[in-house]
Amino acid sequence: AQLDTLDLIVLVILLAGTAAYFTKGTYWGIPKDPYAGAYSLANGTKAGKTRNILEKMDESEKNCVVFYGSQTGTAEDYASRLAKEGSQRFGLKTMVADLEDYDYDNLDTFPEDKLAMFVLATYGEGEPTDNAVDFYEFVTSQDVSFSSGATGDEKPLEKLKFIAFGLGNNTYEHYNSMVRRVNDALIKLGATRIGKAGEGDDGAGTMEEDFLAWKEPMWAELTEKMGLEEREAVYEPVFSITEREDLDEHADEVYLGEPNKNHLEGNQKGPYNSHNPYIAPIAESREIFTVKDRNCLHMEIDVKGSNLTYTTGDHIAVWPTNAGREVDRFINILGLGEKRHKVISVKGLDPTAKVPFPTPTTYDAAIRYHMEICGAVSRQFISSLAPFAPDDKSKAEMTRLGNDKDYFSEKVSSQYLNIAQVLERVNSSTPWTSIPFSIMIEGIHKIQPRYYSISSSSLVQKDKISITAVVEEIRIPGSENIVKGVTTNYLLALKQKQHGDPNPDPHGLTYAITGPRNKYDGIHVPVHVRHSNFKLPSDPSKPIIMVGPGSGVAPFRGFIQERAAQAQAGENVGQTILFYGCRRASEDYLYKEEWEHYKQILGNKFTLITAFSREGPMKVYVQHRLQENAALVNELLEKEKANFYVCGDAANMARAVSDTLGKIISEHRGVSAEKGEEIVKGMRSSNQYQEDVW
Ligand code: FAD
Numbered sequence: 001a002q003l004d005t006l007d008l009i010v011l012v013i014l015l016a017g018t019a020a021y022f023t024k025g026t027y028w029g030i031p032k033d034p035y036a037g038a039y040s041l042a043n044g045t046k047a048g049k050t051r052n053i054l055e056k057m058d059e060s061e062k063n064c065v066v067f068y069g070s071q072t073g074t075a076e077d078y079a080s081r082l083a084k085e086g087s088q089r090f091g092l093k094t095m096v097a098d099l100e101d102y103d104y105d106n107l108d109t110f111p112e113d114k115l116a117m118f119v120l121a122t123y124g125e126g127e128p129t130d131n132a133v134d135f136y137e138f139v140t141s142q143d144v145s146f147s148s149g150a151t152g153d154e155k156p157l158e159k160l161k162f163i164a165f166g167l168g169n170n171t172y173e174h175y176n177s178m179v180r181r182v183n184d185a186l187i188k189l190g191a192t193r194i195g196k197a198g199e200g201d202d203g204a205g206t207m208e209e210d211f212l213a214w215k216e217p218m219w220a221e222l223t224e225k226m227g228l229e230e231r232e233a234v235y236e237p238v239f240s241i242t243e244r245e246d247l248d249e250h251a252d253e254v255y256l257g258e259p260n261k262n263h264l265e266g267n268q269k270g271p272y273n274s275h276n277p278y279i280a281p282i283a284e285s286r287e288i289f290t291v292k293d294r295n296c297l298h299m300e301i302d303v304k305g306s307n308l309t310y311t312t313g314d315h316i317a318v319w320p321t322n323a324g325r326e327v328d329r330f331i332n333i334l335g336l337g338e339k340r341h342k343v344i345s346v347k348g349l350d351p352t353a354k355v356p357f358p359t360p361t362t363y364d365a366a367i368r369y370h371m372e373i374c375g376a377v378s379r380q381f382i383s384s385l386a387p388f389a390p391d392d393k394s395k396a397e398m399t400r401l402g403n404d405k406d407y408f409s410e411k412v413s414s415q416y417l418n419i420a421q422v423l424e425r426v427n428s429s430t431p432w433t434s435i436p437f438s439i440m441i442e443g444i445h446k447i448q449p450r451y452y453s454i455s456s457s458s459l460v461q462k463d464k465i466s467i468t469a470v471v472e473e474i475r476i477p478g479s480e481n482i483v484k485g486v487t488t489n490y491l492l493a494l495k496q497k498q499h500g501d502p503n504p505d506p507h508g509l510t511y512a513i514t515g516p517r518n519k520y521d522g523i524h525v526p527v528h529v530r531h532s533n534f535k536l537p538s539d540p541s542k543p544i545i546m547v548g549p550g551s552g553v554a555p556f557r558g559f560i561q562e563r564a565a566q567a568q569a570g571e572n573v574g575q576t577i578l579f580y581g582c583r584r585a586s587e588d589y590l591y592k593e594e595w596e597h598y599k600q601i602l603g604n605k606f607t608l609i610t611a612f613s614r615e616g617p618m619k620v621y622v623q624h625r626l627q628e629n630a631a632l633v634n635e636l637l638e639k640e641k642a643n644f645y646v647c648g649d650a651a652n653m654a655r656a657v658s659d660t661l662g663k664i665i666s667e668h669r670g671v672s673a674e675k676g677e678e679i680v681k682g683m684r685s686s687n688q689y690q691e692d693v694w
Contacts, residue, residue: 053102057095057114060351064092068119069099069132069178073372073445074167078211079119080442081380085215086117088233090223095352100131104138105147108156116160120182121167125684125691126174130274130530136178139185155190162191163222165198165214167207171651173658173684175201195221203651208378208413209405235387237438240347244360247343254343255361257369257516259319259526264358266519270307274449277319277526278306279519283464285495291587295471296551297491298455301527304463308527312457312558313534313692316465317449319526320487324510327368330420334440335431340364346441356446363437368512372445374418374486379408381443382422388439390430397426416476416483419444450487451530453647453692455554457562465529468554468590484509491525498523534645534692540566543574543642545633547657549581549611549622552648553590555692556580559645564601573605575636581611581622622653623660633661634668643688650693661689 068079083094128136150156166179198214200207258264272278284300357370383402389395456466472485514521582588636642666676683689
């Protein structure tokens with residue numbers, strides 16, 4: 001699923017200045033210099049920098065901060081866009097800031113003449129994103145206390161006005177819970193919201209349009225209340241790009257895709273995390289579908305000696321490299337072909353601007369390793385590129401795409417075009433050389449590592465992390481565009497290479513497999529591990545029921561591998577039931593032989609129940625099998641307090657399984673349907689019901 005999948009919910013909160021400025025509005029008026037409202041990307045809080053946001057804003061002469069809590073970059077992107085608009089259209093002096101870079105215990109002293117914004121994403125079951133955990137816990141804490149000594153009882157944020165927008169996914173139980181909870185918490189602390197608390201819905205696929213529809217009335221209300229004046233937005237670059245005549249791409253200090261200095265210097269060192277990947281050898285890789293036109297990869301990633309640890313049920317993040325075909329497309333349409341390997345230094349034109357990749361680097365390396373050039377395109381971004389079109393006709397087309405929601409949907413989003421493809425379709429005969437490279441860095445997400453549910457047991461193979469990844473390929477009806485998932489096709493190419501396949505790159509995507517300066521040679525891939533709460537019961541004798549169709553079976557392979565090892569070690573292992581589904585037994589039946597092997601070890605403790613959706617006249621899914629086994633499922637849950645796990649597709653499957661379970665409980669315990677649902681909810685809160693969905 002997109003947006004990235006998760007449960008990713010973004011939320012934006014603008015915290016506005018105070019009543020004085022509501023009436024006066026002078027501070028917010030247009031600066032004398034019409035281009036003075038500088039916008040910047042982020043915070044610059046590297047080691048040694050302040051964690052005091054007020055100090056930072058003073059230092060950099062800002063009156064508006066947009067914080068974000070982001071897991072996959074969408075929240076960060078929305079924050080940047082709000083900041084930029086605030087600056088260019090309304091003359092605010094904005095900056096963007098990562099929530100984890102600042103402290104919050106001085107929010108009660110946030111001055112009346114400044115404005116703060118927060119962009120937060122929710123993760124999983126209504127949880128904050130990793131970088132927003134501290135903020136969330138702080139503002140929602142029962143006994144919140146500020147450094148001034150003020151407590152929650154004293155309405156310490158009385159001076160604070162805020163505006164909120166959340167991005168959620170209605171297929172999740174806790175839809176937009178972050179924006180709702182943070183909103184409530186701020187109001188409880190005395191803050192006042194301006195405008196509606198907007199909510200974007202990724203589940204309905206309307207996130208972007210929800211955001212666009214929300215922000216216009218928000219700006220209107222903000223301008224009115226704060227006496228801002230709108231002016232014609234003129235693009236101001238955030239970054240300066242200097243082409244370095246003095247540096248050759250082979251110079252030691254030039255980053256050719258290395259994620260940080262240690263990597264550049266050739267001595268990667270831990271701790272490895274979301275800022276610092278481990279370049280891990282792929283010990284083994286193989287295809288596990290048995291059908292020609294679809295691929296699923298099993299890979300064993302060797303983390304020995306890295307100090308990376310995992311426990312069964314955790315996630316591994318894979319850092320992708322863009323396909324050469326798409327890098328070329330992007331470079332060519334911008335007319336950068338001849339200077340693709342030219343060394344560039346990128347600097348923030350504003351002290352708070354954070355360059356999203358290390359430099360000096362080359363155009364090629366920045367685009368290949370750091371920019372999400374294949375991702376979905378926003379209407380707003382198209383509008384912002386219109387002034388730089390190569391001719392009037394293209395400019396008119398870009399403007400129309402930017403303004404006309406239906407036209408944009410027909411021509412761009414329904415076709416899943418990436419940015420270079422959009423530009424190509426608008427005008428492929430003249431390169432778009434007037435587009436400032438800065439606007440591309442500002443408007444395109446930083447490339448995101450993709451998560452995979454680890455499909456091995458840490459008890460059995462602590463140094464080898466396995467993943468089970470379906471290679472993403474979307475064919476759009478009525479379009480020749482075929483969307484190739486960035487990471488999974490890269491992994492596929494790695495697997496082909498490892499097997500010395502004469503066709504290492506089945507789709508002509510031309511990856512730079514050996515990485516920057518050949519540092520990934522010998523089949524390596526950059527990774528880090530993310531710990532999760534999706535866990536086996538600590539007592540192996542407790543029964544478990546797992547529902548994992550498709551690649552959702554990944555963590556359950558790890559669970560069963562672990563239980564088999566425990567049984568072999570003489571432990572008493574409880575009932576282990578797996579509901580697995582795929583299209584056909586002959587095509588995409590994952591780990592068929594392995595299940596037989598585990599069955600031999602676990603005997604009647606292991607039951608595999610399959611649903612093949614395309615084998616019979618009727619489509620049969622895991623939830624149907626669950627229903628057929630209702631009595632057993634209910635008994636294990638009720639009498640033996642079995643744990644219930646669901647993994648895989650969030651949009652449809654997880655919801656259907658949850659609903660089915662509610663129904664089963666209602667039928668078998670003789671309670672109402674509502675009560676059945678309530679019991680499932682209770683199981684979720686007590687962790688008897690766990691989900692790992694995307
Ligand atoms: P991407 O390039 O990221 O594309 C993904 C989707 O984005 C596309 O299918 C499409 O819907 C959309 N998209 C891409 N480009 C465009 C465009 N230009 N316009 C519009 N839409 C576009 N996957 C597994 O196979 N196995 C697992 O065990 C697994 N575990 C996961 C666990 C977690 C916690 C999470 C969050 C995800 C997990 N996933 C798993 C999914 C995985 O992280 C990736 O999302 C998936 O492999 C696709 O990645 P990709 O880079 O190949 O595709």
